[in-house]
Amino acid sequence: MLPTMRNGSVRRLSRLASVTLLEALLLLLLAEVLPGFNADGFGAALALAILLGLANALLWPLLIRVALPFTVLTLGLGALLLNGVVLLAIAAIDEGVHVHGVGTAVVVTLALTALSAISNAILALDSGDLWYRHVVRRQLKRTQLAVDSDVPGILFLEIDGLAHEIAQRALRDGNAPALARWLHDGSHELKRWETDWSSQTGACQAGILHGRNDDMPAFRWWEKEHGRAIVTNHPKDAAELERRASDGRGLLHADGASRANILSGDAPHSLLTMSTVLDRRRQGRLGQDYFAYFASPYGVALTFMRCLGEIVSERWSAIQQVRRDVRPRIDRGGSYPLMRAFGTVIQLDLQVAAVTADVLAGRPVVYTTFLAYDEVAHHSGVERPETLAVLRRVDRAIARIAAAVEHAPRPYRLVVLADHGQSQGATFLQRYHESLEQLVRRTCGDGSVAAATSAESDESRGQLRAGIAELGTRPGVTGRAARRLADRQTEKAQLEAGEQPPEIAVMASGNLGLISFPREPGRVTLEQIEQRRPGLLDTLRTHPGIGFVLVRSERDGAVVLGADGRHLLDRGVVEGEDPLAPYGPRAADHVRRTDRFSTCPDIVVNSTYWADTDEVAAFEELVGSHGGLGGTQAQPFVLHPAELPWPAARGEDVVGSETIHRIFCGWLHQLGHDGYDAFTG
Numbered sequence: 001m002l003p004t005m006r007n008g009s010v011r012r013l014s015r016l017a018s019v020t021l022l023e024a025l026l027l028l029l030l031a032e033v034l035p036g037f038n039a040d041g042f043g044a045a046l047a048l049a050i051l052l053g054l055a056n057a058l059l060w061p062l063l064i065r066v067a068l069p070f071t072v073l074t075l076g077l078g079a080l081l082l083n084g085v086v087l088l089a090i091a092a093i094d095e096g097v098h099v100h101g102v103g104t105a106v107v108v109t110l111a112l113t114a115l116s117a118i119s120n121a122i123l124a125l126d127s128g129d130l131w132y133r134h135v136v137r138r139q140l141k142r143t144q145l146a147v148d149s150d151v152p153g154i155l156f157l158e159i160d161g162l163a164h165e166i167a168q169r170a171l172r173d174g175n176a177p178a179l180a181r182w183l184h185d186g187s188h189e190l191k192r193w194e195t196d197w198s199s200q201t202g203a204c205q206a207g208i209l210h211g212r213n214d215d216m217p218a219f220r221w222w223e224k225e226h227g228r229a230i231v232t233n234h235p236k237d238a239a240e241l242e243r244r245a246s247d248g249r250g251l252l253h254a255d256g257a258s259r260a261n262i263l264s265g266d267a268p269h270s271l272l273t274m275s276t277v278l279d280r281r282r283q284g285r286l287g288q289d290y291f292a293y294f295a296s297p298y299g300v301a302l303t304f305m306r307c308l309g310e311i312v313s314e315r316w317s318a319i320q321q322v323r324r325d326v327r328p329r330i331d332r333g334g335s336y337p338l339m340r341a342f343g344t345v346i347q348l349d350l351q352v353a354a355v356t357a358d359v360l361a362g363r364p365v366v367y368t369t370f371l372a373y374d375e376v377a378h379h380s381g382v383e384r385p386e387t388l389a390v391l392r393r394v395d396r397a398i399a400r401i402a403a404a405v406e407h408a409p410r411p412y413r414l415v416v417l418a419d420h421g422q423s424q425g426a427t428f429l430q431r432y433h434e435s436l437e438q439l440v441r442r443t444c445g446d447g448s449v450a451a452a453t454s455a456e457s458d459e460s461r462g463q464l465r466a467g468i469a470e471l472g473t474r475p476g477v478t479g480r481a482a483r484r485l486a487d488r489q490t491e492k493a494q495l496e497a498g499e500q501p502p503e504i505a506v507m508a509s510g511n512l513g514l515i516s517f518p519r520e521p522g523r524v525t526l527e528q529i530e531q532r533r534p535g536l537l538d539t540l541r542t543h544p545g546i547g548f549v550l551v552r553s554e555r556d557g558a559v560v561l562g563a564d565g566r567h568l569l570d571r572g573v574v575e576g577e578d579p580l581a582p583y584g585p586r587a588a589d590h591v592r593r594t595d596r597f598s599t600c601p602d603i604v605v606n607s608t609y610w611a612d613t614d615e616v617a618a619f620e621e622l623v624g625s626h627g628g629l630g631g632t633q634a635q636p637f638v639l640h641p642a643e644l645p646w647p648a649a650r651g652e653d654v655v656g657s658e659t660i661h662r663i664f665c666g667w668l669h670q671l672g673h674d675g676y677d678a679f680t681g
Helices: 002-033 042-058 059-071 077-093 103-124 126-142 166-174 176-183 202-212 235-245 290-292 297-323 334-362 374-378 385-405 427-430 437-445 459-469 476-489 526-533 536-542 587-595 657-673
Strands: 037-039 097-099 153-159 189-193 218-222 228-231 257-259 269-271 363-371 412-418 449-451 506-508 512-516 546-553 557-561 565-568 573-576 605-606 637-641
Touching: 002 037, 002 042, 002 103, 037 042, 037 103, 037 427, 037 657, 042 059, 042 077, 042 097, 042 557, 059 077, 077 097, 077 103, 103 297, 126 573, 153 385, 153 657, 166 176, 166 189, 166 235, 166 637, 176 189, 176 385, 176 637, 202 235, 202 290, 202 363, 202 657, 218 506, 228 235, 257 437, 269 506, 297 334, 297 385, 334 363, 334 506, 363 385, 363 546, 374 437, 385 412, 427 526, 437 449, 437 506, 437 605, 476 565, 536 605, 546 587, 557 587
Parallel strands: 153 363, 153 412, 257 269, 257 363, 449 506
Antiparallel strands: 037 097, 189 637, 218 228, 412 637, 506 512, 512 605, 546 557, 546 605, 557 565, 565 573
């Protein structure tokens, strides 16, 4: 053991010496070509490289703790500027080196970063594998978290928004090569399942993680009981939704870990999970993971360069869509490129680091949501080139996690799944030149309609806010700075206490529209709507962009209205053409279930589904959308180990995320985990 350790130390020291010499040579070259930077010979450059190494090892960890919130918000730019300041300070000590200004210092830092990336690839110094083996394991050894066990754990790795059909083509066409290898070598099988009517992450994860997703009709809806809108990716709302759904025995309750999800599944260990980011009492709060991620100043600079590359790639893709007149498309300007960079670079890397740490700690069950594909598909399209490029990046992230399993203190089974899919199409506004809200306003009269919320659809934005909120639960300077940032970003859409609610609230969840009358108690019936707002239901049901309308009748119960017929759900009677026919054989069951929710809006509308082009019309400005019925949005997948049985008898699809929860609990039971019930069908 001692000779092996000694040899390892010698190799690391030789690599470090090699990199230091390379940095000195690069500094000499920069001194020749970069205005404002001078070095008096190789000795001065070498001294600067050594001093930079010492500063990175000793000073940087202290500085990043103070600058962390700003670093996260600026995608590494804040730390990059801090790098420049550190370099200026060192140059002031090294009399043989002269740096004129922070800008020049930042350019030098970026050049050293590029060299560091190249040398790491050649010498494997501080590479991803070594980072996990040395940094993460050292942290685990300090905290004594590792648990040895022969009982296999399960890693549930969710690719948000990836439909079964899209996944099949990605596996076939080389856009998910790691997952394709599992399928081709026979270790895994690919299965399709069907969501409920509300095909969106909040409801689907409530079912998967807690086994209950009733009373969650959409991504956002108006609750008359509380006099406000509920938005599932707002931390306070997510915490309330988990309180309602949880019985304390969620999928992750037995020492499990929740990473970057909407709900926690009762996990004792939680990071970047909406329902827990404000809880200061829980384990695993954000902080150490961010500190580890930004531990290297060159790593921070490399992150900044990768984020910058993602922003450039996004702008180029958007320009190309306009140049080639690709349709449907939406405006992708504003802050979206920054949010995309956060979701596809920083967020993805943090998840890999966190799940890898969980693996090395021997956690029995882990669930994480990779939102990168879903985020880009919303804005670019479900199978556009840039979207598939991001999917390949997610595939590589999963491969990195799989590689870490061989170093774990217990065996693991890897399950890759989607919580829902996406359907594509030009938006309702693009097709008909007015939004659903404007249509209702025009029908009911100006001034009587108000949007209940203006929450953005960017899921990366929600995760960034969650990260800031979670940092705010930490003590000290970092926590106080993050709390101030979080306070400034409080959702303006939420009504102030005591504010008069709107007369009509119109909300959107993909191609699902929800219309409520907040000032009128209880569920407003079809007869009351026709009396008080004549023409509204006729306008909605006959609109070419609306496939069907759900409303409750005093006489007939749940009624689905279409342009040329209606479906009486409680009686199972269809009069005229069935408005649910284009949406599949189980559409009536899904709609009937939502009608029974205590939170069901007064009117629920689903956009038209054009089967010939496989398109829907989102009520939000999104190219790819999900939330309702129509197309592949309700058809996600599970890629599971072949040894774990899939209970789809007679070739039927598994229906509902609550069923998925029971299947997953059954797998844990089969593998020998206590506290989980066997699947009974």
